Amino acid sequence: MESRTLNAIRRLLAGLLLIAGSLLPAAASPVTLQSLEMGYNRLLLHFDRPFDRGNVHHFVLHGTGSFRYVFDLKNTRLGSRSLAKKLQYGPQIRSIRVAQYRRDTVRLVIETPEAYAIAHYPLKSDTYLIVLPKGSGGGPGSIRGLFASIGSKKTIAPGKTPTHKAVRHTTKSGKRKSNARKPAKSRLMKERPHSPHRRYRIIVDPGHGGHDTGALDPSRRYREKDAVLQIALRLRRHLKRMGFDVVMTRSSDRFIKLHRRTRYANIKHGDIFVSIHANAVGRLSRASVAHGIETYFLSPARSARARRVAAKENSVGFTKYYRNSMNTFLKTLTRSKIILSNKLALDVQRSILANLRSRYRGVEDGGVRPAPFWVLVGAEMPAILVETGYITHPWEKKRLFNPRYQDLEAKGIAEGIARYLRNRERELE
Numbered sequence: 001m002e003s004r005t006l007n008a009i010r011r012l013l014a015g016l017l018l019i020a021g022s023l024l025p026a027a028a029s030p031v032t033l034q035s036l037e038m039g040y041n042r043l044l045l046h047f048d049r050p051f052d053r054g055n056v057h058h059f060v061l062h063g064t065g066s067f068r069y070v071f072d073l074k075n076t077r078l079g080s081r082s083l084a085k086k087l088q089y090g091p092q093i094r095s096i097r098v099a100q101y102r103r104d105t106v107r108l109v110i111e112t113p114e115a116y117a118i119a120h121y122p123l124k125s126d127t128y129l130i131v132l133p134k135g136s137g138g139g140p141g142s143i144r145g146l147f148a149s150i151g152s153k154k155t156i157a158p159g160k161t162p163t164h165k166a167v168r169h170t171t172k173s174g175k176r177k178s179n180a181r182k183p184a185k186s187r188l189m190k191e192r193p194h195s196p197h198r199r200y201r202i203i204v205d206p207g208h209g210g211h212d213t214g215a216l217d218p219s220r221r222y223r224e225k226d227a228v229l230q231i232a233l234r235l236r237r238h239l240k241r242m243g244f245d246v247v248m249t250r251s252s253d254r255f256i257k258l259h260r261r262t263r264y265a266n267i268k269h270g271d272i273f274v275s276i277h278a279n280a281v282g283r284l285s286r287a288s289v290a291h292g293i294e295t296y297f298l299s300p301a302r303s304a305r306a307r308r309v310a311a312k313e314n315s316v317g318f319t320k321y322y323r324n325s326m327n328t329f330l331k332t333l334t335r336s337k338i339i340l341s342n343k344l345a346l347d348v349q350r351s352i353l354a355n356l357r358s359r360y361r362g363v364e365d366g367g368v369r370p371a372p373f374w375v376l377v378g379a380e381m382p383a384i385l386v387e388t389g390y391i392t393h394p395w396e397k398k399r400l401f402n403p404r405y406q407d408l409e410a411k412g413i414a415e416g417i418a419r420y421l422r423n424r425e426r427e428l429e
């Protein structure tokens with residue numbers, strides 16, 4: 001009899017405590033995020049006291065070839081800055097970062113190369129669970145911790161022995177580790193964008209090559225494939241100097257099928273895809289008139305002009321089969337994807353013009369346009385195609401082969417890319 005009463009009281013007290021516990025964090029002093037624990041496919045957040053799930057604000061950012069799952073934990077303090085440092089995870093995760101984002105807000109960012117179905121919920125009153133990509137937590141093939149994962153886009157495939165390249169990369173990221181740790185806060189959270197580029201990989205795609213000469217001037221001495229390769233190699237130099245990781249689809253005079261170029265870009269986990277081309281007019285009567293620089297981004301929308309240029313660049317290897325798959329892909333393009341490529345195109349076009357006009361007169365702004373280019377189809381990252389000038393124009397074709405002009409144009413493209421990425425970073429802050 002007596003023990004039953006006692007039990008009832010005990011239960012009542014426990015219930016009251018639970019209620020008080022769930023009310024307290026929102027009303028009173030912040031809870032402390034004490035530790036992070038990695039499971040096979042989940043991340044556990046341990047708090048010092050009951051944590052109110054109403055304080056979780058979650059959103060996803062995708063745009064630069066990666067997916068960032070952001071969790072803002074309101075009314076929360078970070079127990080230690082190094083919470084995420086000891087975490088181990090596989091290549092399914094690029095990084096997990098945590099920082100005191102605002103005085104009362106802790107920001108946790110999980111960055112992955114591919115999208116996955118995320119879920120999150122309280123496991124216990126003081127433990128919150130976030131689902132991670134399958135198999136990302138520990139196990140063989142996992143790479144170490146927070147900063148080791150920065151720039152580790154060329155991660156070692158699970159089950160594969162590390163190649164020479166991968167080993168070299170490991171030492172490279174070891175070096176980055178010390179650089180990145182210096183401000184004690186991850187760049188995503190605080191650091192101003194001065195050396196942001198090391199994390200990004202740019203795919204540079206010089207158009208045509210080999211038996212595919214691209215556009216020719218009437219004399220056939222000026223060939224698109226040569227001009228664009230030279231500009232692309234200069235672009236690589238500028239990007240590398242800025243700290244970017246650069247991958248070329250071709251760096252010599254060889255032919256590569258269009259669909260292989262974007263597939264390669266996807267395999268290499270590029271953050272940006274930029275295809276370099278030179279323009280031409282169909283009718284010779286217009287050859288002395290048409291000149292200037294145009295930047296295109298992939299979109300199903302099409303103007304007459306965009307259609308004409310796309311038809312020219314699409315002509316190689318553009319069979320009925322590919323036309324069908326292109327149409328399918330275009331239908332899956334989301335509005336947000338199109339907008340990001342559009343923004344990239346705008347930044348690059350603006351920057352090319354500013355650079356060239358600082359030294360040259362008569363640089364025509366051909367504008368930024370949407371177009372259904374086959375080479376941009378299938379890219380899982382913002383993708384643009386730059387028509388660097390008209391190879392059919394009497395003096396512009398000469399500029400296209402002038403080293404100084406090529407270099408300025410390449411610098412313009414590189415700076416445009418950097419500006420675009422800087423703007424995306426700001427959106428994260």
Ligand SMILES: [Zn+2]
Nearest residue numbers: 207214277278
């Ligand atoms: Zn071309």
